[in-house]
Amino acid sequence: MTGNTLSGRRAQAARNDDAILAAARAVFIAEPDAPIGEVARVAGVGISALYRRYPSKEALLATLCRDGLRRFVAIAEAAREVAGPWEAFVEFLRGVVDADVHSLTVHLAGRFPPTPEHRELAVRAGALESEILHRAQRAGVVRGDLESTDLPMLYEQLAGIRLGDPERIRELRRRYLDVHLAGLRSDAAGYGPLPGAAPTQAELGARWNRPAES
Structure with missing residues (x-):
């Protein structure tokens, strides 16, 4: 040969x-x-x-999720280099939403057994996410009652927008992300504190547990 x-x-x-x-x-x-x-x-x-x-299908789903986590980390690492804390925060959120990372990670959670690599990437992703948020809060540009565990809920809401072709979906997700961003600024705290408590890490992590076989 x-x-x-x-x-x-x-x-x-x-x-x-x-x-x-x-x-x-x-x-x-x-x-x-x-x-x-x-x-x-x-x-x-x-x-x-x-x-x-x-x-197997599980192996394919695991690969998609791993790629999504890698993409999330890359987006966060790039955003971390942006000079302005607010600009870095916006760059990060827009990158995550535009890449539809949530649909390749939590959307597929519980359908395959996570590997050590998945867990390592998830820990890295969470650390970078918290770093970007806390930097913006220390600078006084993001409301202080926002928790890092609130952010996955925003991704989930925006990933649920699936109206029209891919370009229209991207446009609408950007539109409603900007609505969210307006409420995340520190001066939005004039509307009062956020009600209830942010999700716990245990609540977020439970979505990765595989359902018991019936």
């Missing part, structure tokens, strides 16, 4: 993998309970080609 043949096969395998992951994102973001065969159909590959790369 020649080197050119091997290179050609590797290139085809890489193309197949890209197609599978793109199809999986589209299929499982729309319907997490969709069968894995639907991913193969949308990707235009045979089911055997899919199973050679991902032996």
Whole structure:
């Protein structure tokens, strides 16, 4: 077997993998309970080609979630370098919402067993998120009664906007993120303190627990 043949096969395998992951994102973001065969159909590959790369639906979901967590960390690390605390906070939230990271993480939670890498990435993501928020609060530009555990609830609300084509969805999510941002500024505290308590880490973490088999 020649080197050119091997290179050609590797290139085809890489193309197949890209197609599978793109199809999986589209299929499982729309319907997490969709069968894995639907991913193969949308990707235009045979089911055997899919199973050679991902032996189960759980393995595919775990990969999507890992990629989403990596993307979240990259967005947060980039936002952390922005000079202004408010600008960094806005850059971070817009990056997370635009990338639809929530749909690749919590939206898929409980459907596969998290790995140590998932947990490490989640811890890193949470630390960066808290750092960006607390920096903005120390600068007096974000209301002080906002907790870092409140932010995932904002992502969840905005990820629920699925009206129209992708460009329209992006536009609407940006619109309503700006509504949220107006209420997150420190001068919005004139409306009074936030009612109730922020979600606990235990409440947020419970969503990653796999449901018991019936």
